[in-house]
Amino acid sequence: MTVVYVIVVSMLVAAGALTLVRLFRGPDTLDRIAALDVFVVLIVGAGAVYVAFYQDVSNVALLVAFSLVAFVGSATAARLAAHRERHR
Amino acid sequence: MTFLDVASAVLLLAGAAQGLLGALGLVVLPSLLSRLQAATKPQTLGLLLILAGAALRVPFESAVTLLLVAVFQLITAPVIAQIVARSVYRSGAVRPEVLVVDELAQRLKRSDDER
Numbered sequence: 477m478t479v480v481y482v483i484v485v486s487m488l489v490a491a492g493a494l495t496l497v498r499l500f501r502g503p504d505t506l507d508r509i510a511a512l513d514v515f516v517v518l519i520v521g522a523g524a525v526y527v528a529f530y531q532d533v534s535n536v537a538l539l540v541a542f543s544l545v546a547f548v549g550s551a552t553a554a555r556l557a558a559h560r561e562r563h564r
Numbered sequence: 565m566t567f568l569d570v571a572s573a574v575l576l577l578a579g580a581a582q583g584l585l586g587a588l589g590l591v592v593l594p595s596l597l598s599r600l601q602a603a604t605k606p607q608t609l610g611l612l613l614i615l616a617g618a619a620l621r622v623p624f625e626s627a628v629t630l631l632l633v634a635v636f637q638l639i640t641a642p643v644i645a646q647i648v649a650r651s652v653y654r655s656g657a658v659r660p661e662v663l664v665v666d667e668l669a670q671r672l673k674r675s676d677d678e679r
């Protein structure tokens with residue numbers, strides 16, 4: 477069973493690395509915002525994999541908080557970027 | 565190893581594969597709008613599958629909390645995609661000749677006329 481979790485975590489890490497490539501390469505601010513949002517989703521997914529592996533439910537509430545904070549952050553950044561684009 | 569463990573493992577694998585697919589699309593696809601597709605749809609499906617796989621292995625109360633995460637993801641992912649896509653459109657990065665229908669242009673034009 478551990479093999480399954482190793483595969484799952486390595487897939488998530490690979491996905492995170494690819495997302496970081498997009499985050500660094502850009503080329504646009506909006507690209508980076510989209511990449512950052514995907515990255516946060518991957519982190520929440522990794523947290524859920526942790527919960528499943530250790531059957532440790534003490535961190536489940538953190539996942540809720542993290543996804544909500546990520547939403548506020550991404551929405552604010554996207555609005556700021558939109559504002560800047562319009563005044564260019 | 566029970567049936568629930570196997571089902572959970574299958575769901576986790578499928579979810580992680582979806583996440584990887586979405587990240588791959590984020591790097592490979594050519595334009596910002598198509599990358600936005602890869603950023604929202606596979607990622608949301610992947611997270612839902614992973615959460616379902618995790619929910620099968622924890623007590624019921626924690627599974628409900630995981631369901632809450634899934635609901636928030638389903639609500640927030642389209643909102644962010646909508647804001648970003650509108651910003652992309654406003655910044656003029658969308659080539660109008662590749663679009664079949666452009667409903668946003670008509671709508672923006674109408675709201676400009678009313679002003």
